[in-house]
Amino acid sequence: MSEATIAGEAAVSPAHRNRIISIDILRGIVMIIMALDHARDFYSPTLFAPENPEVTTGVYFFTRWITHYCAPVFIFLSGVSAWLYADARNAGKKDLAVFLLSRGVWLVLLEIFLITFLWQFAYLGFTLQVIWVIGISMIILAALVFLPRPVIAVISLATIAGHNLLDSVAPADFGSLSWLWAVLHVPSFHPTQGAGAIGAFFIVYPVIPWFAVMALGYAMGPWFKADTLIRNKRLVTYGVIALVLFLVLRGLNIYGNPSPWTEQARGGFYSFLSFLNVDKYPPSLLYLLMTLGPALILVPWLEKCSGKVGAILATYGRTPFLFYVLHILVLHLGSVAWYKLAWDKTGVLFFMPSTWPEGFQPVLWKAYLAWAIACILLYWPCKWFSNYRKTHKQWWLSYL
Structure with a gap:
């Protein structure tokens, strides 16, 4: 081995030398798929829910459905990465807890003040989405890491399997503390009287059971070594x-999802879509079985992807936060330019149909085109940052 090679190896941090390529590739895949969902939001918003089998089309349904894999897989892998982070640095539980706590708080603040702005280019209200729930889950995991891993696994599995028993509990049942139950388990919008629009909170990702998905990943972390x-x-x-559990429970309609599947008057294909249409907000047991099951099966196959495609996917997977921030910015800026050029319309927000151009009709191919362009453009900044992190050890790199 040459001196240059030895010097190069020494410059790379232990965490990067010991990275598991299948995790990076899988994370890269879900990041790219996630961008498709957001491209659809910005370029082809619809008045109907794309996952609703009563009104959707097959293309719209599967464009939305495939993106269901993103959040659960990413949050699960965040838990795995937390264990690998501590293992690579031989960090004790206290050091890991401090890191998880500080990074969790950091992510919550970024969701409220940065990500909210990137979605709206304004502060019409704060949205608590996936970055927020990753942050909260890290804060909870910071406490859980002091427990034995088997106990963490039991808590995680019990929460994931049993939280649908809480579906009948409504925020109103808690009176003045209704907001707390909304944060924990029920997506909702909370305007704040007297504080103006900036005081409103839209809770998209409640905490239960997302924290358990991350904790389960942490409990399974040693498997990956x-x-x-x-x-x-x-x-x-x-x-x-x-x-198998997903197929049995969903087929029998006995437990695991608030909305049962039904035979559709539109035919067998749409009945099949109804079967696949499981609840994401909050993620039901069946939603998590449907998404995490294939992800676990896919990991061994991804370990064989050592070629150019695998390297490209891993590049996105090594820089998920940078990709997340930049893809929202690029897609939003592009949509602003498109609406201005095509419709001479500004201030268009996909979540507010009242702002859409008169006569607007969604065209899905434009969303796919914008998605492809954004992902291609972002490869180079992701590659640069990935290389930078390999050869630099500043403390703040662990927070990005």
């Missing part, structure tokens, strides 16, 4: 179990 054959056997086995 086990012998390859053992790891792959475990992941495939539990992935298959999750899928």
Whole structure:
């Protein structure tokens, strides 16, 4: 081995030398798919829910449905990465807890003040979405890490499996504390009297059961450092179990999702869409089984993706926060320019149909085009930042 190679290896931090490529690739895949959902929001918003089998089309449904895999897989991998972070640095539980707590607070603040602005180019109200719930889940995990891993696994599985028993509990049942139950389990909008529009909060991602998804990833973290054959056997086995449970529970309509699937008057294809249409807000047991099961099965196969495509996907996966911030900015700026050029209309917000141009009709191919352009453009900043992180050790890099 040459001196240059040895010097290069020494310059790379232990965390990057010990990265598991399948995790980076899987994270990269879900980040790219996530961008498709947001491109659809900005360029092809609809008055109907794309996942509603009574009114949607197959293309719109699956454009939305495939993006269901993004949040649960990313949050699960965040838990895995928390364990790998501590393992790579030989960090104790106290050090890991401090890191998770500080990073969690940082992400919540970024969601409220930065991400909210990027979605709106204004502060019409604060939206608590995926970055916020990742932050809150890290704060909760900071406390859970002091428990034995088997206990964390039990808490996580019990929360994921049992939280649908809480579906009948409404925020109003808590009186003046209704906001607290909304934060915990019920997506809702909370205007604040006397504080103006800036005081409003839209809770999109309640805490339960998302924190349990991250904690489950942490509990399973050591699996990813086990012998390859053992790891792959475990992941495939539990992935298959999750899928079988999904098919059985969904087929019987007995538990695990607030809305049962129904036969559709439009025909068998739309009945199949109804079967797949499980609740994301909050994510039901069946939603998590449907998404995490295939993800676990996919990991062993991704370990074989050592070519150019795998390297490109891993680049996105190593820089998820940068990609997340930049893709919203690029898609939003592009949509502003498009609405201005095509409609001579400014101030268009996809979540406010009253701002849409007169006569506007959604065209899905434009969303796909914008998605492709944004992902291609963002490859180079992601590649640069990935390389920068490999050779630099500043403390703040762990927060991005």
